[in-house]
Amino acid sequence: MSESVFNIFINTLLANNFVLAMFLGLCPFLGVSGKLDTAFPMGLATTFVMLVASLCAYGLNLLLGHFHLEFLRLISYIVIIASAVQLVEMVLKKYSPGLFRALGIFLPLITTNCAVLGVALFQTSREYDFIQSVAFAFGGGAGFTLALVLMASVRERLQLSNVPSVAQGTALSLMLAGILSLSFMGFAGLGG
């Protein structure tokens, strides 16, 4: 594993975008992407949790490897992520109650966001070192935010257009996501 840090970042940001190419974190992607005002902070919160989770997962993996307890990996990762989310929730509640209310149920649901656990699991299975893990988590979070913001902008524009009633709701969002994903495939091969 000798991928350069920059390659990893670009790769997870665009070519292997977490949401549009790897199908991680679809629930918040479809749930919070209705409005731009909530989409961006949600992306930032998720990025922060990803970074914390990635750092903790790296240390934890060393520790578990040292004691030959690899079968506990999944359980300990998920507990760490749950605690990190709790932390973000408390900080947001204190400093930005309005945003806290706007994000609502989707904030605690970051715990069950597969993108966050995905970061921890993939960096373990790809045996990234410390710097690579951070780049991977940061790229993943930025990619998630990018996809969320793009989707929110498209959906805000879409409210003004005339959509057949059958297609409204999730079906339409999925079709949009498909088209976005198709355009992101143009980045394939970028960053190795």
Add this chain to the structure above:
Amino acid sequence: MTTLTAPRSWDEFMEGVWRQNPLFVMVLGMCPALAVTVSAVNALSMGLATTFVLTCSCLLVSLLRKLIPKEVRIAVYIVIIATFVTVVDYAIQAISLALYDALGAFIQLIVVNCIILGRAEAHASKNPPLPAVINALGMSAGFTLGLFALGSVREILGAGTLFGVSLFGPNFQPWVVMLLPPGGFFVLGAWLLLFSWWARRGLGKPVKEAVEHV
């Protein structure tokens, strides 16, 4: 007793399969649904793995429902689910390494499948073991069915095969896009369109309400 409960259990079971299908009606658990359904075999294996985890976790949660303090219940559920996922992870690795490689990290990501936590919280934590297991089995059957519907369509269109058997002969030009990520979004979108169109025809009103609710 049996004559009374049997139809009700059947109803409970069918609720998950059809009226509250987790994938098409409640639109939950999409990440594994889209990521692994490039072929019918992968889809079915993922469905079975999820079935095992969902049923076992619901049984255990239901058995322990009076012991688990309310404040830490979510954490307890997640640890229970993670335990069973670890079991499945090692089991699949032992049974078929090829399948394990195809499903990749998505076996471990069953932990964060919202269907499982949702069932544990909404149903198993309030009901005795038997109904909880029946409900979990119904939901899993619905999820597996949904995965299979996605996987078979994507395999037929994307590769011209079903379970690896060629369907259209050598002249078929496969729609490669169906096997790529966008294809997953398009096929699931199309299935949802179909369901919502069906609901509009007045055949299944609950379906429509649930879709709009999401």
